[in-house]
Amino acid sequence: MQMVYPDYYPSFSCIADRCKHSCCIGWEIDIDPESLARFQAIEGPMGQRLKESISLEETPHFILGEGERCPFLNEKGLCDLILHGGEEILCQICTDHPRYRSFLPGRTEIGVGLCCEAAGQLILSQKEPVKLCVSGTAEEPDAEAELLVALRQEALDIAQDRTRSLTERESALLERFQGWIPDLSPVQWAEVYLDLERLEETWTEVLENLRNQGEYIDREGFARYMKGRETEYEQLLVYFLYRHFLTAYEDGDVGSKVSFSVLSTRMLFLLGALCWTQTGVFTLADQVELARQYSAEIEYSQDNLDALFTMLM
Ligand code: SF4
Known part of the structure; x- marks a missing residue:
């Protein structure tokens, strides 16, 4: 499989509590089946909190709180789920965002979206022409x-x-x-x-x-x-x-x-x-x-x- 990304991509990192327009506010956060099963297996107070914070109607998703905040975004702007179990605990959408992927036969392209202010800052402050980095080979060229x-x-x-x-x-x-x-x-x-x-x-x-x-x-x-x-x-x-x-x-x-x-x-x-x-x-x-x-x-x-x-x- 061939992977492609812009040269600035590895420099991206979320600025978390310093972010003015957190992606944990105002967006519906759907939960993929694998993560849902993982969340449902968690016991104790966090397990209970997860149970109360997830709607299973249609596509399972977090029930947003006041101001459309993710129920796990704490008052310091940090994610209580990460604080509880590290980044591995996150559902797919939270792990990926603001990364996007495009798929072509034998080729996956990755980037970070301008909807994230940290990504925007990174992209717009590039002074040199951006180059695309390619790793791997397309097994079955199309x-x-x-x-x-x-x-x-x-x-x-x-x-x-x-x-x-x-x-x-x-x-x-x-x-x-x-x-x-x-x-x-x-x-x-x-x-x-x-x-x-x-x-x-x-x-x-x-x-x-x-x-x-x-x-x-x-x-x-x-x-x-x-x-x-x-x-x-x-x-x-x-x-x-x-x-x-x-x-x-x-x-x-x-x-x-x-x-x-x-x-x-x-x-x-x-x-x-x-x-x-x-x-x-x-x-x-x-x-x-x-x-x-x-x-x-x-x-x-x-x-x-x-x-x-x-x-x-
Ligand atoms: S919008 Fe970007 S910088 Fe802000 S919390 Fe989301 S990923 Fe982090």
Whole structure:
């Protein structure tokens, strides 16, 4: 089996109690059958607490407490389950998150999602072009998968071509992969995203702000302000391409995946420009937070991803 990961991946670590938007708050946490059996075998006070904290209705899951907190997230922001039994005790979803995996025949790709602020900080602060690390060999090579991987590498090479501006790279990507993005104003894009499923109130506020103030954004001024920090947008583009390009294996449509990657990067540029136009400041922390919201709201909602892919097809 071939394993692939971006070169920054081994440096990821959860910042636990220092995390402002813990993934243990506001997300439904499903429990896989193996972990459920393990939890049910635990005796004593922790066993009792587990019994009271798990709903067996439909997919077994933890019953979230006040403020949609995981019942095992303590007041110090630490996980009582880990404190009780170490990381091995965790169910699959908690062990994995924010790691994601993509599967192709003979090949597994791993990465960390922007919905986690520690991952966002790591990804967006990379200054050098990100490289993909490969270990192992594909035992039964699949011609279609190999072609897609080669095409994605071509897309990544375009995205990382620092002899061109980011706008030129985006146009080159759309041209090469027959991508298409509707020519909408910032206000119209706000409407498109407001029509999608939304989770956090703060994301709705961001989009309503774009709808109300979108026509006043100073994009050229923001581009000048971001001089020297263009790599943040390169890393976003590379992240979206790495994560979503190969899903074309399922539907055969590379163009919509490239278009989605470019659109997502442009939306984050637009929202950054809006923030800067209104406040005069846009820090790396602001960028990480915007990317976190975008990822949580869009990438982690299959309905939203499907809606955008369909629109861009
Ligand atoms: S969001 Fe990331 S940093 Fe925060 S608790 Fe989850 S894994 Fe850790």
